[in-house]
Amino acid sequence: xxxxxxxxxxxxxxxxxxxxxxxxxxxxxxxxxxxxxxxxxxxxxxxxxxxxxxxxxxxxxxxxxxxxxxxxxxxxxxxxxxxxxxxxxxxxxxxxxxxxxxxxxxxxxxxxxxxxxxxxxxxxxxxxxxxxxxxxxxxxxxxxxxxxxxxxxxxxxxxxxxxxxxxxxxxxxxxxxxxxxxxxxxxxxxxxxxxxxxxxxxxxxxxxxxxxxxxxxxxxxxxxxxxxxxxxxxxxxxxxxxxxxxxxxxxxxxxxxxxxxxxxxxxxxxxxxxxxxxxxxxxxxxxxxxxxxxxxxxxxxxxxxxxxxxxxxxxxx
Ligand code: FAD
Numbered sequence: 001x002x003x004x005x006x007x008x009x010x011x012x013x014x015x016x017x018x019x020x021x022x023x024x025x026x027x028x029x030x031x032x033x034x035x036x037x038x039x040x041x042x043x044x045x046x047x048x049x050x051x052x053x054x055x056x057x058x059x060x061x062x063x064x065x066x067x068x069x070x071x072x073x074x075x076x077x078x079x080x081x082x083x084x085x086x087x088x089x090x091x092x093x094x095x096x097x098x099x100x101x102x103x104x105x106x107x108x109x110x111x112x113x114x115x116x117x118x119x120x121x122x123x124x125x126x127x128x129x130x131x132x133x134x135x136x137x138x139x140x141x142x143x144x145x146x147x148x149x150x151x152x153x154x155x156x157x158x159x160x161x162x163x164x165x166x167x168x169x170x171x172x173x174x175x176x177x178x179x180x181x182x183x184x185x186x187x188x189x190x191x192x193x194x195x196x197x198x199x200x201x202x203x204x205x206x207x208x209x210x211x212x213x214x215x216x217x218x219x220x221x222x223x224x225x226x227x228x229x230x231x232x233x234x235x236x237x238x239x240x241x242x243x244x245x246x247x248x249x250x251x252x253x254x255x256x257x258x259x260x261x262x263x264x265x266x267x268x269x270x271x272x273x274x275x276x277x278x279x280x281x282x283x284x285x286x287x288x289x290x291x292x293x294x295x296x297x298x299x300x301x302x303x304x305x306x307x308x309x310x311x312x313x314x315x316x317x
Contacts, residue, residue, distance in 0.1 A: 003092070003206050007296050013298060014044045015043040015298055015313065016046075016298065016299040017045070017046045017300050017302050017309075018048075018049065019034065020049045020051075020303055021049070021051070021074065021079050022073070024071070024072055024073070024074060034302065035087070035302075038302065040313075044089070044297075045090045045091075045119070048079050048080050048094065050076045050094040050123075050125075051071065051072065052125055054072060054128065055129065056070050077115070080093045080112070084115070092119045093121070094120070095108065095151075096125030097124045097142065097143070097144065098125030098137070099125065099140075100140055101138075105140070105150060106150070106159065106160050109172070112172075117172075118172065118173055121175040121177070122144050122148050122174055122175070143195075144176055145198050145199045145202055148174055148176065149202055149203075152174070152202060155170050174205050176199045177210065178193075178207040178221065178234060180210065180218045181217050181255065183255075189221075193221075193224055193225055197228050208299055209237040210237055210256065211239040211256060211301055212236070212237070213241060215289050218236050218290070233296060233297070235295075236295055236297075236298065238286060238298060240283045240309065241262060242275050242280075242308055243275050244269070244275065262282050280312055284312045287312060287316055
């Protein structure tokens with residue numbers, strides 16, 4: 001079922017989870033052991049992230065270094081199929097512009113359509129590790145809105161090869177990313193929402209938000225999006241913060257604020273278990289407040305801490 005249909009029909013808040021494919025060489029069992037306990041809460045969707053190749057330097061036998069491209073986390077499409085098969089759940093693959101040509105994207109969309117995937121999250125992706133700014137693939141897209149356009153074209157039966165007449169129409173429901181504390185490249189929140197609105201006007205159906213640790217950012221974002229005429233569902237992205245290291249790591253990677261109260265509690269924690277407890281309590285309060293404010297979906301970034309998410313969900317439902 002499409003995300004928008006789920007939301008329209010839901011009588012209870014919907015749970016959505018997000019996972020990363022395992023690194024190359026690791027088994028899919030690591031995903032199952034991560035997700036198995038969480039299935040008790042009947043998530044409606046499981047998002048699977050998409051990852052571009054990275055340039056790394058490998059030492060050759062002669063002592064010189066060689067630059068090679070390695071895709072450390074392949075398998076998004078296969079994992080979606082496996083999750084749908086095993087858990088009978090809607091899997092939502094992420095698609096990114098960075099590192100992929102339009103043709104590779106089209107082929108991935110064809111595979112997903114054949115597998116019965118109904119939803120995709122269309123993203124730009126970040127700059128490659130060796131670049132300061134995002135550079136599109138020579139035959140790819142610069143912005144997520146261009147990827148949205150490609151998915152919409154395929155939904156209309158228009159393929160890249162113009163000779164394909166009467167092409168099968170796909171029917172993807174399209175999600176896009178939104179940033180309650182603005183995307184780090186955007187000059188201000190209004191400009192960022194202006195571009196979000198363009199993605200919606202082109203045909204995107206819903207928004208999944210970047211993580212935030214202070215709900216006031218999310219409520220402000222909902223208000224500002226409404227003022228700009230963005231009227232599609234916006235799902236809050238939620239992540240437990242469970243270590244002192246994350247107090248500096250999360251803001252630097254995701255450009256989000258960690259509130260002073262959360263920092264203070266985390267700094268007081270003495271053991272790993274104390275840190276987990278601080279993260280659990282904070283996330284639980286965030287969720288309770290969001291549910292009181294009638295948010296229809298809670299989207300959890302489960303990476304690395306499924307037990308914390310489990311404990312939060314157990315206390316919520
Ligand atoms: P865009 O919507 O293209 O926006 C990028 C920037 O350009 C913004 O500052 C925006 O304001 C601006 N902009 C947009 N359109 C235009 C335009 N036409 N002209 C000028 N400026 C414009 N990354 C991955 O690599 N893999 C993933 O699986 C992944 N999953 C994610 C899931 C979620 C829910 C979120 C929030 C992020 C995810 N990311 C992922 C990270 C994301 O790829 C980065 O945040 C990226 O930098 C921006 O992606 P976007 O889709 O928001 O880009």
